[in-house]
Amino acid sequence: MATFQFESPLDRATFRSSPMFGGIDLMSARFVRHSFAPHSHDELMIGVMHAGVKSFRCGSARAHAAPGDLVVVNPGEMHTGERERGRELAYAALYVPVPALASMLARSRGDCSIIEKTVIDDPDLWHWFDQAQGLAMAGLDTAGAEEAMICGISLLFERYGSSEPIQTEASCPKAVDRAVEFLHARACDHINLEDASRASGVGLFHLIRLFQKHLGLTPYSYLTQVRIAKSRQLLRLGEPVAQVALDVGFADQAHFTKRFKQFTGTTPALYARSMQ
Incomplete structure (x- = not known):
C-alpha cells in the first residue's frame, strides 16, 4: 500500500x-x-x-x-x-x-x-x-x-x-501576520502562493523574504507545516489516511505520506495507530 x-x-x-x-x-x-x-x-x-x-x-x-x-x-x-x-x-x-x-x-x-x-x-x-x-x-x-x-x-x-518573551508570528511585520492568518484559515483549500501574497498586501518575492527572515521558513513550507499539524488532529480522531490527505489539501495520499514523514519521522498510518 x-x-x-x-x-x-x-x-x-x-x-x-x-x-x-x-x-x-x-x-x-x-x-x-x-x-x-x-x-x-x-x-x-x-x-x-x-x-x-x-x-x-x-x-x-x-x-x-x-x-x-x-x-x-x-x-x-x-x-x-x-x-x-x-x-x-x-x-x-x-x-x-x-x-x-x-x-x-x-x-x-x-x-x-x-x-x-x-x-x-x-x-x-x-x-x-x-x-x-x-x-x-x-x-x-x-x-x-x-x-x-x-x-x-x-x-x-x-x-x-x-523572562524574555517568546517570539511569535504576532511579533512579525503586518504583511507576514496577514499571510499567516490567511494560511491558517485556508490551509485545507487548494490555494497557491499568489493567494497568500494578495492576502498579505505585498509582492510574492518580498513575502518570501519576509517569511524567511522572521519565521525561518518560506510561505510554502509554512503552509505545509500547518497542513501537517491539522492532519495530526484528524488522524488522532480516527479519520482514514486517504481522506485526511484530501481534507488537508494534498493532491494524493503518497505525497501526503512523504511530507508527513519529513515533518514527524513516521508515516500517517503508523502515527494514527500509535495514538489510538
Missing part, C-alpha cells in the same frame, strides 16, 4: 499522548537515514538523547547533541534534525503545551517564558525527563511520571529559564 512506501525499516518514531497536566505528547525515535524538514512546534520540545550524535539547526545556529544531553526547543522556534555520528540516533521527546507549563510553574518560576540554552548537559534534568517520558510512554505509574515532570520542568526553568 502507498501508505507504507516511505517508511524505512531503519527509521522508527512512535508517538503517544499522555493526559498529564491537560495533555503532553511523547515520542520515542530511532533514526539512521531520516532528516527532519525545517519546522516548529506550538509546544516546548524536550529531547532526551540516548544514542548517536544529533546535528540540527535551531534558528540561525547549528548545534550538536550527544547521549546524556537534552535538546530544548522553545515554542515557535524553527529547527531541523538528523543523525551525524553513531550507528543510529536514539532519543525520547516530550512536547509540553504552554498551558501545561503554566500549570507546573505556577508555584515556582512563573515569570519565565523561554529556555536560553538549546543543548543542555545536566544529569539531574536528564534523569527527571527520561523517567517522566519512560513512565508516561509505557502508561505506567502516572503519579511517578507527573512528579518527574514537575521536578524536571521546575529545575529546567530555574537553571536555564529567561
Whole structure:
C-alpha cells in the first residue's frame, strides 16, 4: 500500500499522548537515514538523547547533541534534525503545551517564558525527563511520571529559564501576520502562493523574504507545516489516511505520506495507530 512506501525499516518514531497536566505528547525515535524538514512546534520540545550524535539547526545556529544531553526547543522556534555520528540516533521527546507549563510553574518560576540554552548537559534534568517520558510512554505509574515532570520542568526553568518573551508570528511585520492568518484559515483549500501574497498586501518575492527572515521558513513550507499539524488532529480522531490527505489539501495520499514523514519521522498510518 502507498501508505507504507516511505517508511524505512531503519527509521522508527512512535508517538503517544499522555493526559498529564491537560495533555503532553511523547515520542520515542530511532533514526539512521531520516532528516527532519525545517519546522516548529506550538509546544516546548524536550529531547532526551540516548544514542548517536544529533546535528540540527535551531534558528540561525547549528548545534550538536550527544547521549546524556537534552535538546530544548522553545515554542515557535524553527529547527531541523538528523543523525551525524553513531550507528543510529536514539532519543525520547516530550512536547509540553504552554498551558501545561503554566500549570507546573505556577508555584515556582512563573515569570519565565523561554529556555536560553538549546543543548543542555545536566544529569539531574536528564534523569527527571527520561523517567517522566519512560513512565508516561509505557502508561505506567502516572503519579511517578507527573512528579518527574514537575521536578524536571521546575529545575529546567530555574537553571536555564529567561523572562524574555517568546517570539511569535504576532511579533512579525503586518504583511507576514496577514499571510499567516490567511494560511491558517485556508490551509485545507487548494490555494497557491499568489493567494497568500494578495492576502498579505505585498509582492510574492518580498513575502518570501519576509517569511524567511522572521519565521525561518518560506510561505510554502509554512503552509505545509500547518497542513501537517491539522492532519495530526484528524488522524488522532480516527479519520482514514486517504481522506485526511484530501481534507488537508494534498493532491494524493503518497505525497501526503512523504511530507508527513519529513515533518514527524513516521508515516500517517503508523502515527494514527500509535495514538489510538
